[in-house]
Amino acid sequence: MARQDRAIHTRRMILEAAAEMFDEFGYDATSIGGLIDRIQLTRGGLYFHFTSKEQLARAVLDEAVTMNGLAPQALKLQEWVDLALLLAYRLPREPLLSASIRLSVDVRARGLFGTRWPDWMRVGEELLVEAGNRGELLPHVEPAATARLLVGAWTGVQQVTETLPDRDLSEEISCLFELILPNIASAGVLAKLDTSPYRAERLLLEAGSPAIHSSRRE
Amino acid sequence: MARQDRAIHTRRMILEAAAEMFDEFGYDATSIGGLIDRIQLTRGGLYFHFTSKEQLARAVLDEAVTMNGLAPQALKLQEWVDLALLLAYRLPREPLLSASIRLSVDVRARGLFGTRWPDWMRVGEELLVEAGNRGELLPHVEPAATARLLVGAWTGVQQVTETLPDRDLSEEISCLFELILPNIASAGVLAKLDTSPYRAERLLLEAGSPAIHSSRRE
Known part of the structure; x- marks a missing residue:
């Protein structure tokens, strides 16, 4: 896997793990420390992509309005x-x-x-x-x-x-x-x-x- | 105010203040300490009515299913x-x-x-x-x-x-x-x-x- 692909893959993996934690525990009870435990990434590896819980939440919300699968219809x-x-x-x-x-x-x-x-x-x-x-x-x-x-x-x-x-x-x-x-x-x-x-x-x-x-x- | 009336009044006041805090901050971010600051009651005064955040939340939920104002109608x-x-x-x-x-x-x-x-x-x-x-x-x-x-x-x-x-x-x-x-x-x-x-x-x-x-x- 090329370095850039790996970075994209890692970013997505972090984002999905953070989303799972927000979903399971809520915003307040989710922590960067807990996320690191879950995904087994170093703090440096995480910080390369996201530096705070706030940034993770914003990135999750940015993914929320998606039209996947929507196709033009007669009506x-x-x-x-x-x-x-x-x-x-x-x-x-x-x-x-x-x-x-x-x-x-x-x-x-x-x-x-x-x-x-x-x-x-x-x-x-x-x-x-x-x-x-x-x-x-x-x-x-x-x-x-x-x-x-x-x-x-x-x-x-x-x-x-x-x-x-x-x-x-x-x-x-x-x-x-x-x-x-x-x-x-x-x-x-x-x-x-x-x-x-x-x-x-x-x-x-x-x-x-x-x-x-x-x-x-x- | 008789002692019993005062106790009922205090219990209600505590419950409403706790409800306001759950509503404003969410469950996790609400604390007994914060509630005491808000209502200016001693810890002993609070504990006479409620001994934990869990008990307060249950009491709030117990008030939730109310029919006030509902009257029999033709339909x-x-x-x-x-x-x-x-x-x-x-x-x-x-x-x-x-x-x-x-x-x-x-x-x-x-x-x-x-x-x-x-x-x-x-x-x-x-x-x-x-x-x-x-x-x-x-x-x-x-x-x-x-x-x-x-x-x-x-x-x-x-x-x-x-x-x-x-x-x-x-x-x-x-x-x-x-x-x-x-x-x-x-x-x-x-x-x-x-x-x-x-x-x-x-x-x-x-x-x-x-x-x-x-x-x-x-």
Whole structure:
């Protein structure tokens, strides 16, 4: 492995280990010392990439807004659904995503770094505005308010679902869409939307995404 | 003030101060020493009521499932809506409620004490089953799944709303119901439901609830 590849690989390994610790223990209880124990890297090796816990948290949050697997669809509303289903599929399988939510609901970390919720709201709103322009929405739908509510609802369903061992996030988010879409999609569009909990896995395969490593939680 | 009244008063004061600290700083960063500084009570005075941070957290969570202001309604579905609107109104005004959510989304505290989400799901499911028996629900509605989704959606909307200074939780939860109820309530029932963000305040006044002290956040 060339030196530069090795550095990229090491940086990623550190970031994923830090994300796992933020996710398991929370921001306050995670320490650089504990991270070094976990990844068996020297302090110098770690500091070459990250010099503080704050920097690690920021790097984790920077990875949070990702569109992997999202592909253009005939219906813009389908893209909005796809984004939420993709995240629901990926979150239990990717420590970086899981940790970024943990940092957002953690009051201390949120105070230091903010959250990525406004970014998600903006992405959702843009998709819904475009869906509206194409006549895919019922006339009363307000894109900004609907995007905001979905970010909230998605986040809370994720929080609650991870405390329920026999529930699957993809299925819960699929149910959430079945509940809300009839009051969002115009009549002809609703029947064409795919809200299946298996859709995200298919999209990722079609996109040729790097294999998603198996879930920590399965 | 009689000795017993004074003890009840002191216990409540301690609990509210602890709740404020859990809410502001999170579970890990809250300490008995910090609490003593805040409330200016001796260690002995505190220990008469609570001997550990764990005991304080459990007492906060025990206060979390409250039905204040809920009154029997002609429609059971209205009671389900009322419960969510009442909590949305009270949470920004009552540190104990706010702290109980914070402890539920805090991964460390949740590991120690669990959450009250299963209790809320059960209460919601019971109301929805009864609503179904009375013909208030569309035929496809599954009470358990719907109650579970609302607990998740409510929790996340609260989390996200508190990061948005110009948004009000009562209005957001009111919007959430406007989004989901058309796919839950049977046609004749939907028009009769009151989802106004001002409903909770009215219910609390009618119930003659002790005056809600003014919001910390207003």
